[in-house]
Amino acid sequence: MWSLWILLGTVLSVDGYVVPDLHKRLSHGHQLKIYLPKSAEKLEFTPAAEPLKTYLYWDRGSRATRGKVSGTGTDRSWYLDKVTYKDQGTYVQRDYWNKEISSLKVAVTTRRVYTKCVVGEELHISLEGINQADATLSFSGANVNVTLVHDGAVVAQDLPDYWNRVKTLSTKISIQNVNTSDVGYYMLKDTRDRVVAIVRMELTGCGFACFNPGYPSQDPLYPPAQPPQWTGPPPNQPQYNPGAPPMGYAPVMYSAPSGKEEIKMENMSPADPLLAHPPPQVPPPTSEALHSADGAFQFNIDTGKNAPTNFL
Known part of the structure; x- marks a missing residue:
């Protein structure tokens, strides 16, 4: 009798078990991953936009109709690489x-992105999981609001500032050779006019210096150049030089007498300039001349008896 009540209580507890609703918020383009326990046999999805419809995404023993399954046993999960608005809804395991x-x-x-570009580089805007044919991209700048891509096709060819600069690819939209006119907000939408992503772009690196080479860069990573520092004495004080003569004195140059040449004052004319003839070149002395008695110099000095008294 007791075993019957225990079995009945177990059945009632299972039937009356309430599965709590879990909630998860993901930015457009992020990965969705759901853990699959051993008891799970299938995964169903009910879209938020279609609450009366249910889709079978995974069934044990067969391949997933949407998404992928990784791992086995207790380490098995179902995941989507990039979620979109059509993936909003309820996922139920049975x-x-x-x-x-x-x-x-x-x-x-909506996914919000803040990016920086250097002048002349490319700006890449991810499609965040939507198809290229479903993408519409518009730009809002300081003085302009334009549509660059509509339903996957470039419509910026008629705009002079964007001619041949906007490219659409399967996973992204590229804007080539960015400049100051491209600074602003880029809004990506799907075919239902839902905002997929908002990208804010600013310039970095050289900034204004790219357009004015003489202007120093103001980027915090590259501080402005400092003027050279003077490491010598103050400008009004003389520099110390051990080999220089004291101030106020002119150096005196001495020259040796020229061999045995006699200097006679009486042979000089008063009209001859004192420095009319440069001093003769003196050969370097030899060791023999230093010890010879013949190396004496002879000077004949006139006493002035025969010297003229009138220099005029």
Whole structure:
């Protein structure tokens, strides 16, 4: 009798088990990953935009119709690489008896990106999981609001500032050779006019110096150049030089007498300039001349008896 009540209580507890609703918010383009326990047999999805429809995304023993399954046993998960607005809704896991064992409600929000570019480089805007044909990109700057891409096609060819600069690829939109006119906000939308991403772009690196080479860079990574520092004495004080003569004195140059040449004052004319003839070149003395008695110099000095008294 007691065993019957225990079995009945177990059945009632299982049937009356309430699965709590889990909630998760993801930015557009982020990965969604759901853990699959061993008891899970299938994964169903009910879109938020279509609450009366249910789609089977995964069933044990068959391949997933959407997303991918990785791992085995207790380490098995189902995931989407990039979620979009169409992935908003409720994900329900069921066991072998089709009982609900897990419920997850996913909300997708606009992705916000802040990026910096150097003048002349490319700006890449990810499509965040939407198809190229569904992408519409508009730009809002200081003095302009324009549409660059509509339903995957470039419509900026008629704009002089964007001619041949906007390129669309399967996963991104590129704007080549960015400059100051490209600073602002880029808004990416899908076919239902829902905002997928907002990208704010600013310039960095050289800034104004790219357009005026004489202007120093103001980027915090490159501080302005400092003027050279004077490391010598103050300008009004003389510099110390051990080999220089004292101030106020002129150096005196001495020259040796020229061999045995006689200097006679009586042979000089008063009209001859004192420095009319340069002094003769003196050969370097030899060791023999230093010890010879013949090396004496002879001077004949006139006493002035025969010297003229009138220099005029």
